[in-house]
Amino acid sequence: MLDPVIDPDRIDHHNRPLESRLAAGVEHLAGELDVAGHTSADQVIDALTEFSVAAPSWAVGTGGTRFGRFPLGGEPRTTEEKVDDVAALHTLTGSNDSISLHVPWDDPPDPAALRRHAAERGIRFDAMNSNTFQDNPSTTDDGRLTYKFGSLANTDPAVRRVAVDHNKYVIDLGVALGSTALTVWLADGINHPGQADHRDQFERVADGLRQIHDHLPADWLMYTEHKPYEPAFYATVNQDWGSSLLLAQAAGEKASCLVDLGHHLPNANIEQIVSRLAMVDRLGGFHFNDSKYGDDDLTSGSIKPFQLFLIFGELIRAGDGRLPSLAYMIDQSHNIKDPLEDLIQSTDAICIAYAQALVVDRAALAAAQIDNDAAGAQQVLQNAFRTDVRPLVAEARRRVGAAIDPMGAYRAVGYRAAAIERRGSTTVATGL
């Protein structure tokens, strides 16, 4: 195999004993769907084969918290090795054909070479991410400046300038890599009441985003990403979708809002926020993950799978039956699991939620809504959610040559052990 990427033959080998049971499962479910009559198994499978969710370069290494980090070994040492990990992931899932870089954690000396490296492995470059929440010589004027008190929101024009410049640099790098989008998540905010003026901060950020927006090539998009807290603990500048929308509007026409599922206050109705942003045509994309308390960055669908289903329901509603073409990315922190296993589980959960949303009887739902038949409408959604769509998701993988059971296959091929052998057991990938 293109070491350490996984050889397709091994996938085939792993799939073979699972095929007959899968076929029976697909057949049974196809029959059930035919009886229901509103969606066919093939429609779902076709949609799934076209779906891909980007993997983040920073999440193929072990994640951590402020309390510590427990690396598991074999972590990628370079952006090329991160691409290799994503390529391995894609070989298994068939649904992760792109990688999202984070600069300067990723700052390739030879972008063209990196692009070739990725292309050879079938991986594209998804949205670029600019990092202005950490000090780094390359982003803080050789260490003469600091983002300690914010980047675009900083009171110091020199800091704002380097932050804007860094974003422009990231766009230029993205152009070289074939990316077409920039995600701007800012840690800007304050820890203490009074520390900064809410409005002044907002206006400085809006001004910076406008400058960055004006640097975008014609075919590029830009995403503003809100978050209520962390690392700022009293207020952030882009604290919720309301502010994110105002910032996107201020930045320009190519700007829209990115929704990270962990970036909300307790009990927030995220699916409704998705609907609102789609309504005003400023829904840009997603950072998928799951959480119980805050920005926990847990495996997608592992805590609130029904919410994930409802979000996909809103997307399909917004796309009038089809998934809109947005930026779909995973953004997680794999603190105690093998990151690739967690990405496999996340991709699987995302595909399951998507498939469940596809088997909603939309006509019946609309009819129940018109009639104020709350019980009936609930039944329609629950019927879809309770459907065991795993055979369809697995079949979609099989059809594109990926693994019927990607987790089993990953373990069977011994990818992690090979990575440790090749990269060492003490490597630490850049990221959180």
Next chain:
Amino acid sequence: MLDPVIDPDRIDHHNRPLESRLAAGVEHLAGELDVAGHTSADQVIDALTEFSVAAPSWAVGTGGTRFGRFPLGGEPRTTEEKVDDVAALHTLTGSNDSISLHVPWDDPPDPAALRRHAAERGIRFDAMNSNTFQDNPSTTDDGRLTYKFGSLANTDPAVRRVAVDHNKYVIDLGVALGSTALTVWLADGINHPGQADHRDQFERVADGLRQIHDHLPADWLMYTEHKPYEPAFYATVNQDWGSSLLLAQAAGEKASCLVDLGHHLPNANIEQIVSRLAMVDRLGGFHFNDSKYGDDDLTSGSIKPFQLFLIFGELIRAGDGRLPSLAYMIDQSHNIKDPLEDLIQSTDAICIAYAQALVVDRAALAAAQIDNDAAGAQQVLQNAFRTDVRPLVAEARRRVGAAIDPMGAYRAVGYRAAAIERRGSTTVATGL
């Protein structure tokens, strides 16, 4: 039919066209479970046929909020009619063979007659509930006293006395009805810092519960039920499981803690609380419902179905593979749905969660836990949760003569229209 209870023949009639598809579904799933090897379809079906969750007498009428109430008509006018509604429910679901009364909302002049009425319809009396959060001549010394400032926690010994007496009365009534348990949910608490002393309030409540406990017959149990807020908005006396445990311990050996799923602070890990109370042998039972924000009293399993599954997982863990014999009750407020439809959907969701928990590969889970294989353990739980167990739940219903599709059957038999005709369109059942 024993009007307005539903005639079993009509159930049969409704089931017939659904039977072959159900049989195919059961067969497919049974095959899948046989391959997995750890649980058989029949084990699950058998467990489900033995399971019953009590319906609350106060939830067969339309619920409301402080902002209003929109009755739908045909509501039961008497406790007998509430029993009739529960009997109809049980005919459809096969899983609701008991009713939980709330006194003095229910205060039958002839308990023996009521008991016969219920027995004729196959309904038992589950835990009794005492109401000391509203003033009522029969509970407040003919209106000379008030629970405005608390019942058992009140600074006035006369109020505490009538509150204790009312609980004793409810026990005596329950004895006459064949019930064997008392649930004590208290609204006692405060709205304003300083209004009462936290410790004094607690000690007065503990003292009252002890007196009530001492009145329990030998075979009775008693449940303390915690809730963080509403109707008290600064502090409640029994605010969480910690206080509930201390109160149960203070009350006596027959007392244990009842967990209402809506009575928790945001983000609380309820399944872990279930584990803790089971560990110290003070888990008494449940009030099932679901919620997004507070004590929303929504349809069980309609917002967080995965949480409901995890709770049943903890129960089966506590029972070492079997559901422990506890008090399982629904406690919801049906504000905009037909209450019986909501109870059907809730019972269905509860049975589904139970069945999902039964198909967990417990040996594989234990092995993954020992190995710290977090991804593997997650996979085991998700495999169970993602299984479409609806055929098993429907088959369990079919085997006991209930409806394969209880919602469809309920609508087909026209129960609500008959109830409106019989009881009128403007009746208002007692309750919230």
Next chain:
Amino acid sequence: MLDPVIDPDRIDHHNRPLESRLAAGVEHLAGELDVAGHTSADQVIDALTEFSVAAPSWAVGTGGTRFGRFPLGGEPRTTEEKVDDVAALHTLTGSNDSISLHVPWDDPPDPAALRRHAAERGIRFDAMNSNTFQDNPSTTDDGRLTYKFGSLANTDPAVRRVAVDHNKYVIDLGVALGSTALTVWLADGINHPGQADHRDQFERVADGLRQIHDHLPADWLMYTEHKPYEPAFYATVNQDWGSSLLLAQAAGEKASCLVDLGHHLPNANIEQIVSRLAMVDRLGGFHFNDSKYGDDDLTSGSIKPFQLFLIFGELIRAGDGRLPSLAYMIDQSHNIKDPLEDLIQSTDAICIAYAQALVVDRAALAAAQIDNDAAGAQQVLQNAFRTDVRPLVAEARRRVGAAIDPMGAYRAVGYRAAAIERRGSTTVATGL
């Protein structure tokens, strides 16, 4: 006295023994402020004498929860008597010279007479409130329609029409009373995922608000009021400031957003929301209250006084040193306190927060912000908040002839006993 309004002589009588201590307190604080040099005591006192916060007609009666209501007696039986209670309140506080009506809870047969009644007592009519969350013959086409499934968001155009018509009626009534604003709080929302389409609901509400807006006289304003939940428990249409802003923009130029302090998700930074709405020129006003858990409607400033101070800080920032001319109203539910005592305490707390915000050293704050001196900025705010401004608030009252100690005076004059004697002990005012 103009029974049961309080005779100014009695206030004088009550003030006299408190005057010398007050004078000493004012003198001490004036000295302290002179040393600080950025604000004078007289500036604060002058600002306070000009400040008024409207009392809600629905809050002079006892409030309740869905669990019950414990009336205290002497509640106003008519809107005239509600005006009397507010007039009594204003006599004591000097800061409540207007009343906010809620229609049809208040639906005066002779508006001109009511206006005269109020004018004689020195009371104006603040923003009108339309009630489309409860069914009432006068608002639901003689009971042929229902708001059970929403008003402006309803799928039934007939319901939407009566809801719009009712709002127009409320505007017309307000014109007759001399009011110049309409507050639209809608309970519209859903309890169950799928029950309605988020976007369709929003667009129907926006359309309705536009129609209502077009009925506004030239000098009127209109407020949209957001709330995340209750009575809808899965989603509301106007769930947060983001939606409220979109709705106000959709309605028209006279529409802006009203912030109720209890209508936010846990941990929301309300003062920042105030800043955002002021920034985009759509901050309309406030419903003051306090809360620990949800929309608890507790006494203003009784749970989070520092938050109230920070909100006033944002207002003074938005007004560049002065309080902007917005709609300031109290919206509380007085469940266990005498409503008038609670309104006295709330008004006092609001005035205190305002005064604290006025003694902030704004120049020092701005300097600390420019320097990223977080500790220094905090110190500036805390210095203001920790200042005991009660002498200034009491002195402002004294200067306008109100009570130095309004709570003491209220109790001393025996207002409640007189009201019970006059109105009876079992009256129940309309409201929640």
Next chain:
Amino acid sequence: MLDPVIDPDRIDHHNRPLESRLAAGVEHLAGELDVAGHTSADQVIDALTEFSVAAPSWAVGTGGTRFGRFPLGGEPRTTEEKVDDVAALHTLTGSNDSISLHVPWDDPPDPAALRRHAAERGIRFDAMNSNTFQDNPSTTDDGRLTYKFGSLANTDPAVRRVAVDHNKYVIDLGVALGSTALTVWLADGINHPGQADHRDQFERVADGLRQIHDHLPADWLMYTEHKPYEPAFYATVNQDWGSSLLLAQAAGEKASCLVDLGHHLPNANIEQIVSRLAMVDRLGGFHFNDSKYGDDDLTSGSIKPFQLFLIFGELIRAGDGRLPSLAYMIDQSHNIKDPLEDLIQSTDAICIAYAQALVVDRAALAAAQIDNDAAGAQQVLQNAFRTDVRPLVAEARRRVGAAIDPMGAYRAVGYRAAAIERRGSTTVATGL
């Protein structure tokens, strides 16, 4: 000066110009308190002069989040230098005469020398903290084991053993330093449903705590510290006060519960938890800080000062008028402020809350409570909270030779600049 500790002469020098204004402030407030009659200024000042709150060794360095850390320079390089910083702090505040160590962040090669070093500077050793949430050769058997999957809760008995051994080591070290208490905060928990069994984890932790407890000298105490999440994001073993109480009871008689103000679910009523733990005689102490969202570790009293006041109110209630002798510690993360400035502000806020609680008219409060006079009770508490007690706190400092204005004095003496000069600008203290 005992470099870099602050010379008392410089304090005197700084105090002199502030003395007359302070005296006037004390006199005015003393007069006010005399009129009220229930507490005298001297009682408050005396209580304050006896009060001390420990500073944490890990908080004299810059704190950080998982997103980054921005050191400010001059951070202590050794535990000795941390002691020096605390000594400087104590010179300024007069209320921080002890330091709380965290092992192995602090692991002095010569404990006796360290103890002498501290004694010379007037600093004692408060509760010791054991760190088993990070891997460190000295605590994980030279790196052969890992706490990645827990310490006392680990399924591997070898890991549990080294965790117990490390705690014993910390006790022994504490004995050598003159400490008399051990605080055990565990990160043990899980990120993924199913990852571990809740009950098994609890029982393993209880067993470990028992072993540690049995190693305590006769005069020692031990504290269990709960936290709902972070770094574990699905469940922690000691998640709330209920579990903390069960663990303290399981550990033994010397164990009690420590309350960290940031370790609670949203909206938790912490003051009531304090009351509960005091009631069952298991309240051990505090980690003071403040937070808006989670364990934000912000400056004490900077977000919810009223809550801090209410907590001190419960303490004085528990001590029947006096502050109980518990472990009072600060536990904060100073991410963007100078840590010493933040500790000064925190200590000040804590002393202010304590003083406010001391000026509560406890007899009037008790009377209002008996009478269910909620408004009256609120007034009593608010009267105390609104009192500007800063003169008493400053006077208490002055009387023990500390700074009237500690923040001003700290800046005036140029402590940070001296520390940077002495220790360098790139030092990084151990800690979070």
